[in-house]
Amino acid sequence: MVSSTAAVSKRLKNYIDLTEQELDTLSRMIGPSRMISAGGEIVHEGQSGHRAFILQDGWVMSYKLLPEGARQIIDFQVPGDFLGLRSLLLRTSDHSFEAVTDVLVGEVKAQDMLSAFSSAPRLAMSILWSVSCDEAMVVEHLVNIGRRSAIERTAHFLLELGARLRSIGVGDAQGYPCPLSQYQLADTLGLSAIHINRVLRQLREQNLVTFQKGVVQFNDLKKLTELAEFEMGYLDQVGPVLVS
């Protein structure tokens, strides 16, 4: 059984090592956990009200739908990530959140977060850092879709996901478990599902990565990284300047 803060604290520790007391403040900030089953909607079109969530277990995606029915997935959230935090701090573009797998989320009320922030500023800092990484990832996603070919895009995406998961202790240089369907991959990368399938085959046949049956397996990490021009600088950045 996972403690409600296990994933988050692991994630935040990538930025600064929080004290016992700060971790305690963190866990008191999180309200009761709620279970949502795969496919369930968590937030519809950004209407989250005055609360955010911490994802404790499972995968979530944020996406936008176009009038015609096309879907663009903005980002995936993995355990330890915040949901709707940006929309609480900043109010972002209205997008929806949906559970990709069965999911466990802890609710955070704006009020509770504010008081946690004033009693533990280093905690506030590390959470801001986490938001900051999300930001950077959206920009990188834009670059990925705008200026890379289908095969480079896909490679880049699988590598980025791997790096994120490793930061919360999931998977290793060999690979990681990945519950995404090819349709979701397609809507993330701005491609058709059919083409994603072809691209995955190519990657497999060139012995770079294998993504099958819910597992991503790196066959040649070095060549894959070169193909994707992957640089993970934007994932572990130096954190907010203003607050330090």
Add this chain to the structure above:
Amino acid sequence: MVSSTAAVSKRLKNYIDLTEQELDTLSRMIGPSRMISAGGEIVHEGQSGHRAFILQDGWVMSYKLLPEGARQIIDFQVPGDFLGLRSLLLRTSDHSFEAVTDVLVGEVKAQDMLSAFSSAPRLAMSILWSVSCDEAMVVEHLVNIGRRSAIERTAHFLLELGARLRSIGVGDAQGYPCPLSQYQLADTLGLSAIHINRVLRQLREQNLVTFQKGVVQFNDLKKLTELAEFEMGYLDQVGPVLVS
């Protein structure tokens, strides 16, 4: 001659009507203006240090370069926009800023902004709102590139730009001045410059928009909006919840 706050205050007034005193605080927050000529670099790869800029006159673009030399333009800034504010608050993905036209910027030191914030919280709120809009635009940009065809993308972009400019009092339903080259348009929309040229011709021949000689002219705003599925909801949103 433009006062140093003319554009910014016009922009912020779209969110709340600032008082004389708040406008005064705003103008004292802004340091000496600096002139940068077209093509000049303003911030290189996010290394802005502890300061941001307010764009008083001219156009700026933020972009990322890929190792191979490809360029993805993330966003354009027009008068009244902040430069590097997000990277000061949050530290975003490392991208560079370059002047598109000759440009006038006012420097803002982190320290000065903080004290302005504490003496005028409503000002802080409206600036956060402005950051929030930038956010929303990056997400919308992602959707645009990921899920729309070349012609829809281009139409959407020209409409968005028009809406932004109108909010600072530039242009009208007929059109607006636009100093962007077709190369810049291409790198914004994830297309080749040559294809952008073809798309612009199509839009012109179908009597939807004309973009020539630095002027965008809407020929049929209604049909263009339909083609692009343009909804400007994300541009004038309700603003930060937390602070209100």
Add this chain to the structure above:
DNA sequence: CGCTGAGTTGACCATAGTCAAGCACTGTGG
């Protein structure tokens, strides 16, 4: 045992990229 949904594959088509050439305008130096 027949659904359903995800994944595969092939054939064909269309959108967008590449290459190449030429035009118009501007600013510079002879």
Add this chain to the structure above:
DNA sequence: CCACAGTGCTTGACTATGGTCAACTCAGCG
């Protein structure tokens, strides 16, 4: 004043990347 180089725009011809349609497999499930 003219020749020029440079830059941005334009067009055509050809190519290729990725989309669409259709059919089939396979696993899970009532």
